Structure formats: structure tokens, C-alpha cells
Amino acid sequence: ETGVTQSPTHLIKTRGQQVTLRCSSQSGHNTVSWYQQALGQGPQFIFQYYREEENGRGNFPPRFSGLQFPNYSSELNVNALELDDSALYLCASTSGGASSYEQYFGPGTRLTVT
Amino acid sequence: DQQVKQNSPSLSVQEGRISILNCDYTNSMFDYFLWYKKYPAEGPTFLISISSIKDKNEDGRFTVFLNKSAKHLSLHIVPSQPGDSAVYFCASSDNYGQNFVFGPGTRLSVLP
Numbered sequence: 001e002t003g004v005t006q007s008p009t010h011l012i013k014t015r016g017q018q019v020t021l022r023c024s025s026q027s028g029h030n031t032v033s034w035y036q037q038a039l040g041q042g043p044q045f046i047f048q049y050y051r052e053e054e055n056g057r058g059n060f061p062p063r064f065s066g067l068q069f070p071n072y073s074s075e076l077n078v079n080a081l082e083l084d085d086s087a088l089y090l091c092a093s094t095s096g097g098a099s100s101y102e103q104y105f106g107p108g109t110r111l112t113v114t
Numbered sequence: 115d116q117q118v119k120q121n122s123p124s125l126s127v128q129e130g131r132i133s134i135l136n137c138d139y140t141n142s143m144f145d146y147f148l149w150y151k152k153y154p155a156e157g158p159t160f161l162i163s164i165s166s167i168k169d170k171n172e173d174g175r176f177t178v179f180l181n182k183s184a185k186h187l188s189l190h191i192v193p194s195q196p197g198d199s200a201v202y203f204c205a206s207s208d209n210y211g212q213n214f215v216f217g218p219g220t221r222l223s224v225l226p
């Protein structure tokens with residue numbers, strides 16, 4: 001059973017650019033959530049995808065968007081990058097549909113915006 | 115407006131003793147609570163959970179206590195081991211797992 005994987009590990013972008021982060025969910029999991037973790041803070045919920053549909057969204061602007069594919073892998077896209085977008089981006093997957101509570105996290109992508 | 119608070123940024127405990135990590139929440143609609151452990155350069159790892167219909171859940175060295183009237187939960191680790199040194203996050207959900215709210219974390223150091 002493979003765990004949650006994320007790519008790339010690190011990324012440096014310039015303000016105003018766009019970025020795409022990728023996540024492969026754990027085998028058998030059909031729900032993926034994305035989180036932003038700023039330095040010294042806990043993860044903050046961005047949105048969740050269940051069976052390729054957005055299934056909940058946190059307090060993030062529309063320039064944060066996502067996709068889930070038929071194999072349940074997922075992408076997080078951020079447009080018009082701002083300096084405050086610098087953070088660790090975590091993806092987590094769950095099994096048993098959207099009502100499963102126990103999420104399994106990937107190692108994250110460290111995004112630096114300069 | 116922090117809905118989940120972990121007021122102790124750090125905690126140091128001697129190996130073999132009990133570690134107690136605390137978490138307070140403000141949203142009375144939260145119905146499920148989880149604890150995660152995070153090592154540097156890794157994602158958070160699920161430790162233990164409790165639903166709002168229970169007041170205690172135990173798994174090996176880890177026990178979580180929930181006091182709904184006080185909106186407080188705690189994680190007890192007995193006995194503490196050096197490998198337990200990590201950042202611990204408390205998380206809560208009120209919507210069937212669609213939106214987890216995390217606390218800021220407590221860094222636990224277990225001293226040999």
C-alpha cells in the first residue's frame with residue numbers, strides 16, 4: 001500500500017506567477033483535501049475533493065483552485081502568487097467517502113514566493 | 115478568530131513520565147476531534163481520535179480525554195519516549211470531515 005505522495009518537494013516562484021502542485025492519494029482513497037501551513041501555525045483547510053467534485057472550501061480566494069482526476073490524484077493551482085502564499089502545502093487523503101475523518105497526509109510541498 | 119487553541123507552544127518532559135498536551139475549542143458544533151504528530155520534513159501523522167459521544171479513547175500509550183462542557187480535550191502519553199518528540203496538532207471537524215480546523219501545535223520534547 002503506497003502512501004500519499006506530493007510533487008515537487010520544493011518550489012520557488014516570483015510574485016504574480018502561477019503554480020501547480022500535485023498529489024497522489026493513498027491507494028483506495030477517493031477523497032483529497034489540501035491545506036496551507038504557514039510557519040509556526042497549524043494547517044489551514046483550503047478545499048476538499050470527493051470523486052472529482054469540490055466538496056467543501058475554506059476561507060481562500062478563488063485564485064486557489066483544484067482538480068481531482070479519475071484515479072483520485074489531485075492538483076492545487078494558485079494564480080497571481082503573492083508573498084503571503086509562501087508556505088508548506090499539504091495534501092491529505094481519506095477512504096470511505098467524504099465522511100471519513102482519519103486523513104493521511106503527504107510530506108508537503110514547500111512553496112517560496114519572492 | 116482561532117476556533118482551536120493550543121496555548122502551550124512547547125512542552126518538555128522527562129523520559130518515562132507522562133506528557134499532557136491540551137487543546138481548547140470554541141465551536142460547539144465540532145463533533146470529532148483528532149490528534150496528529152508531525153516530525154520535521156514530514157506530513158502530520160494521525161495518532162488518535164475521539165467523537166463527541168465519548169469522553170475517553172485509549173490506544174496503547176496514547177489516551178485522549180474530551181470534556182465537552184469545558185470545550186477542552188487533552189492527549190496523555192504514558193510513558194513518554196524520546197521518539198515522541200515532535201509537534202502535536204489538535205484538529206476538529208463539524209461537517210462530516212469536510213473541513214478540519216487545526217490548532218497551532220505544541221512542540222513536545224522528551225528528554226532522555
